[in-house]
Amino acid sequence: MHLFGNRVFTQRPEASRRKIDNVGSRFRALAVATLTLASCMPSGLAQQTQTTPNDKAASNLPAAPAPIQTEPSNLRQSLRDFSKPSHGFFSGPIDWYRSTTIPKASFDNSTLLSNLLKDGKIYLSLSDAIALALQNNYDIAIARYNLDIADTDILRARAGSTLRGVNSGVVTNTEGGTSASAVAGGGPGGTTGGAGGAASGTSGIVLSTSGSGPLPTNLDPNVSGTIQFERQTQPSTNFFTGGTSSNNIYDFTVSQGFQTGTNLQFDFNNTYATTSNSITLYSPQLTSTFRLQLTQHLLQGAGIWVNRRLVYQAINDRRITNAAFRQQILYTVNQVENIYWGLVSAYEDVQAKERALDQSTKLDQDTRKQLQIGTMAPLDVVNADANVASDKQALISSQSNLNYQQQIIKQAIARNLNDPALESAPVIPTDRISTEVLPEESEPVDTLVKEAFKRRPELEQAVLALKNDAITLKGARNALLPTFDVYGFLGGTGIAGSINPNCDPRFNGTACDSGVSNGWGTAAGNAFNLSAPNKGVGFQFNIPLRNRTAQADQARSLLEYRQAELYLEQLYTRIRMQVVNAQFALTNDRAQVNSALAARDYAKQSLDAEEKKLKLGASTTANVLLQERNLATAENNLISAHAAYAKDRAGLYQVLATTLEHYGINLNDAVTGNVTALPVVPGLEHLQKGEEPTMASPSTN
Secondary structure (H helix, E strand, O other): OEEEOOEEEOOOHHHHHHHHHHHHHHHHHHHHHHHHHHHHOOOOHHHHOOOOHHHHHHHHOOOOOOOOOOOOOOOOOOOOOOOOOOOOOOOOHHHHHOOOOOOOOOOOOOHHHHHHEEOOEEEEOHHHHHHHHHHHOHHHHHHHHHHHHHHHHHHHHHOOOOOOOOOOOOOOOOOOOOOOOOOOOOOHHHOOOOEOOOOOOHHHEOOOOOOOOOOOOOOOOEEEEEEEEEEEEEOOOOOOOOEEEEEEEEEEEEEEEEOOOEEEEEEEEEEEEEEOOOOOOEEEEEEEEEEEEEEEEOOOOOOHHHHHHHHHHHHHHHHHHHHHHHHHHHHHHHHHHHHHHHHHHHHHHHHHHHHHHHHHHHHHHHHHHHHHOOOOOHHHHHHHHHHHHHHHHHHHHHHHHHHHHHHHHHHHHOOOOOOHHHHHOOEEEOEEEOOOOOHHHHOOHHHHHHHHHHHOHHHHHHHHHHHHHHHHHHHHHHHOOOEEEEEEEEEEEEEEEEEOOOOOHHHHHHHHHOOOEOOHHHHHHHHHOOOOEEEEEEEEEEOOOOOHHHHHHHHHHHHHHHHHHHHHHHHHHHHHHHHHHHHHHHHHHHHHHHHHHHHHHHHHHHHHHHHHHHHOOOOOHHHHHHHHHHHHHHHHHHHHHHHHHHHHHHHHHHHHOOHHHHHOOOHHHHHHOOOOOOOOOOOEEEOOOOOOOOOOOHHHO
16 A cells, blocks of 8 residues: 555555655656746746645626725825835934834813803714714724734835734723624634634644745845954974964855845954964955845745735735724714714713603692592502602613713713813713605615725725735745755955964975965955955755645645635625615614604694593592603603614624715715814704703702
């Protein structure tokens, strides 16, 4: 039984040997042909002509519109471009080694928030809330730095270094509100995480094959050197040894890599040596040597594409970060909307609870008057008192919730909550949702789905991640090749110095009397005039037998690519279902609002009728209290229906990823945190200043 590739077969021994010999000879011939062809081909052509998995699988994938990339592509968190060095090449060598400085973030509230503070209250519209979130929200501020962090990876890749990666997840540290959307995944293969579990890898982390392949050559020139001073006294064992000596070494090396897989290295070594031994002609003796060597990868690591692949990946990562930041804006704006409508609901709930308490208090007073004139039983007074106490408790609970909702929206739109003026100022929401029919409610589902496919940043991230997986797969394929390099070198040696005062003519002849004395210039000149040349050509190769590590990495990178293909198609399906659900929810919410509105009107009329009956003696206090409860329940249902409709309408915009367009939010303003124009939220009713609920406890009213 024999193993060849991934096939197991059984043959007769003689036939097996002949088969293996034939295979071996063919393999040797193929290897020679490959090496010859690679040395003749333009650098990197072998890698560039490979067929990518995307070419093979494209016909099998369901057709779907490509997402629109986030624009502009040069989103900047700051005015500085971190994909370029902080100091240019001609700025001065010392500046290359200076540390960069980044201004500290501001922890003060924006002036817009101060302008909204009037008479100790903050009158807040939804547009103001969104603008303040773009300026002050911590989640957005934290996500902004990812844009610059992604740029630093581009700078590293252009220098020939590996990537550190950038966090492209949505920051969700703001309290309150709910917002659901498809997330592109942060772990290998589009998973939501990459840590822990029984199958964890190095350091307990599941690692992907991202960046697999030969390490790119270092594209930044590097200068290294050794300067050493040595003094030695060696005991003598014969005439030729012993004595004192000193050696000064001045060695320098300059290396430079190129994107073609080429490396150039220049060595310049100098030695200053003195000795008391008489057999040496020169003391001090000056020796200068140089060696210029050019090395070219022919198989693994050869080609511009292989050595620039991390640059392409870093640029894709920057686009992914752009899309992630747009996703962060969509998420946070939707979250702020949800918080705002939660505040509106709490505000209206306090108003409803105040009206209920006023009604029950008035009924309690009327009942006591009727008890005094003998037309009402004492039990009815007890029932009315219990109802007043219940309404007071409900009002206190509603006031506590309103106070909490005010704190929630403050932490979403402000940075410094320790400002005394802000801390004590109640927030008065000035907008209410309008139930006008949106165009999206009547649009065909397929039209909305196509719109979402074009605009959803998660799809953009997934498509770019798939491109990065294809880059990784090509790098892993290149790593399967053996290492085969060709190099050529040229060097020279020059010697100079002064005649050793202890020179022995028995060993050096008349040279001891020459009296010639030369310095470093002569030694270096003799080295570079090639009077004593050193030149040659060589080959280096490294052939890993069985090559199992590279095979495993290439197979895993292909598996991860196939996994990413499935995830991308699943993401299309998830987005389609989200759009369908959001449209249905909005339709149901509208019906719920109409139903709750009709129920509220009916409960109100029923209460009026029952109160009239009570005054005429045709009803009881219990019946009136029952109708009051019905009205309170109907008002609560109407408030909840309006809140659900408002949140689901904002959710539909988020699912379609059209929030920025609908509200007129400038993405550049969001990036800089400097809002030049207030967002305009359609479908709202602006309330004038009117009766506002009191936050005083009902027991002190």
